[in-house]
Amino acid sequence: MNIREIGGVVVISTNDRLDALAAPELKEMIKGQVESGKKRIVIDLGSTRFIDSSGCGALVASLRSLLKEQGDMRIAAPNPQAQTLFQLTRLDRVFEIFDTVELALSSFPTS
Amino acid sequence: MESSRVLVVEDHPISRKLLEAMLSKAYTVISAASGADAIACARERTPDLILLDIEMPGMDGFQTLEVLKREVIDDALPVIFLSAREDSESRERGLQAGAVDYLTKPYDRHELSIKVKNHLALYEARKEIEARNRIMAHEMEMASQLQSSLLPHSFPSSRHIGFSVVYLPVSPAGGDFYDVVQLPDSRVGLAVVDVSGHGVAAAMIGAMFKMAFQSLAHSLASPARLLETLNNQMFQVLPDSDFLTTFYAIIEPASGELVYATAGHPAPLVYRNASAELERLPEGGPLVGAFPDMKYEEGSIRLNRGDKVLAFTDGVTEIAGFAQEEDFYGEDRLTDVFLKGISDEPDETLKRILEDLKHFRGSDKFEDDITMLLCSIL
Numbered sequence: 435m436n437i438r439e440i441g442g443v444v445v446i447s448t449n450d451r452l453d454a455l456a457a458p459e460l461k462e463m464i465k466g467q468v469e470s471g472k473k474r475i476v477i478d479l480g481s482t483r484f485i486d487s488s489g490c491g492a493l494v495a496s497l498r499s500l501l502k503e504q505g506d507m508r509i510a511a512p513n514p515q516a517q518t519l520f521q522l523t524r525l526d527r528v529f530e531i532f533d534t535v536e537l538a539l540s541s542f543p544t545s
Numbered sequence: 546m547e548s549s550r551v552l553v554v555e556d557h558p559i560s561r562k563l564l565e566a567m568l569s570k571a572y573t574v575i576s577a578a579s580g581a582d583a584i585a586c587a588r589e590r591t592p593d594l595i596l597l598d599i600e601m602p603g604m605d606g607f608q609t610l611e612v613l614k615r616e617v618i619d620d621a622l623p624v625i626f627l628s629a630r631e632d633s634e635s636r637e638r639g640l641q642a643g644a645v646d647y648l649t650k651p652y653d654r655h656e657l658s659i660k661v662k663n664h665l666a667l668y669e670a671r672k673e674i675e676a677r678n679r680i681m682a683h684e685m686e687m688a689s690q691l692q693s694s695l696l697p698h699s700f701p702s703s704r705h706i707g708f709s710v711v712y713l714p715v716s717p718a719g720g721d722f723y724d725v726v727q728l729p730d731s732r733v734g735l736a737v738v739d740v741s742g743h744g745v746a747a748a749m750i751g752a753m754f755k756m757a758f759q760s761l762a763h764s765l766a767s768p769a770r771l772l773e774t775l776n777n778q779m780f781q782v783l784p785d786s787d788f789l790t791t792f793y794a795i796i797e798p799a800s801g802e803l804v805y806a807t808a809g810h811p812a813p814l815v816y817r818n819a820s821a822e823l824e825r826l827p828e829g830g831p832l833v834g835a836f837p838d839m840k841y842e843e844g845s846i847r848l849n850r851g852d853k854v855l856a857f858t859d860g861v862t863e864i865a866g867f868a869q870e871e872d873f874y875g876e877d878r879l880t881d882v883f884l885k886g887i888s889d890e891p892d893e894t895l896k897r898i899l900e901d902l903k904h905f906r907g908s909d910k911f912e913d914d915i916t917m918l919l920c921s922i923l
Contacts, residue, residue, distance in 0.1 A: 454912070461786065486859075486863050487859045487863060491741050491786075494788060494832065494835045495785050495786035495788075495835075497835075497836075498785045498786075498835050498836065499785045499786075501836075502785070522811075522812070523790070523809045523831065523832065524809060524829065524830050524831040524832075525809070525831055525832075527830070527831055527839075527840075528831050528835075528836055528839075
């Protein structure tokens with residue numbers, strides 16, 4: 435997983451698979467960001483070919499902990515498999531999803 | 546900290562005194578001059594380590610060790626053999642008899658002290674691990690009991706409707722469960738639930754769900770309203786990383802009316818006997834317990850004789866194949882196998898699917914809990 439900061443927003447690019455093996459790492463990474471005061475996060479799914487319910491679970495847990503700290507999360511560049519999963523699970527009503535990282539970044543209100 | 550007790554078994558007084566002198570600074574030394582004496586001392590003083598001379602008159606070291614292991618000490622207690630003979634054969638025989646190590650006379654103070662120290666530390670670590678395992682096993686057992694108390698003992702009896710189930714948790718306390726409740730006006734409520742995670746926490750969340758669900762099911766005739774209420778209630782109490790998905794339906798057996806809503810859960814499949822085709826039950830909303838004020842849509846269909854509803858958890862469709870991890874069992878394969886076995890008895894229909902899951906997985910062991918609930922209109 436790759437992590438970088440663009441204009442005060444943390445962008446985390448997930449790996450090839452976001453599944454039961456990768457989910458704990460993502461959760462820990464976001465927890466670490468929240469603890470160090472970084473509360474605006476974009477999850478870049480552009481390199482992720484496959485996501486399962488554990489991966490969705492990690493995204494849900496992360497968004498929930500961010501919202502509790504008055505932070506927010508965006509999801510960028512999901513592939514068709516991820517989009518279908520978000521639709522089936524209705525997570526598309528919960529997540530703010532953008533086609534590109536740039537669009538996700540510019541969706542945060544300027545502070 | 547209390548010092549560890551080392552039992553020295555040695556028939557030569559001078560050797561015994563020497564060992565006592567070498568060890569008494571760091572340990573409480575208990576001395577025995579014969580095998581019989583050693584057995585009595587071990588009983589009385591419960592040593593943490595035993596140094597046992599092999600060549601003794603009367604009971605030798607091997608015989609003494611055999612009695613000790615059989616009657617007095619636990620298997621893990623370290624016993625180090627002492628011998629005047631430095632040949633590999635007697636060393637091997639000693640280790641085979643269950644000693645952890647072997648020291649030859651004359652004793653090297655340094656070697657003795659390191660071996661005693663290391664074996665005591667290993668024994669302590671082992672005792673610690675065993676104690677933790679006992680606690681974990683106990684907690685798992687409690688969670689497992691809690692888990693099985695979540696499952697219905699029997700299904701409501703009705704001449705219009707029958708239930709079959711396959712329930713395979715990966716650990717004694719899984720994250721899946723299901724419930725079928727008798728509601729007023731001879732209606733039946735059924736829920737299939739998948740709690741995030743497994744083990745103790747999942748069983749406790751399952752218990753919370755069941756209590757809230759059973760009380761709400763009797764007062765709310767709308768599955769969507771029930772999920773909305775349940776979601777807000779569970780949101781208040783669940784930790785950040787815990788949530789659940791569910792399918793909830795209310796069936797009126799006489800008319801076949803089924804009203805349902807899903808919450809982040811795989812859409813159940815409905816087999817229509819008249820057309821021999823499958824439909825899905827897709828209406829609903831997001832998972833329960835993670836976000837407040839979620840909205841759920843409700844669907845309804847009328848079931849007829851011979852129709853069947855198959856509700857399942859994602860443990861079924863997300864099984865990874867043994868050949869390629871990319872390869873997922875998926876809904877298409879599930880619908881195929883479901884249709885193939887549709888004219889069998891309901892239990893057989895489910896058994897056929899389970900066999901196909903095992904075949905696909907290449908194993909009897911799954912990585913996630915598996916639940917399938919089949920409801921047949923008679």
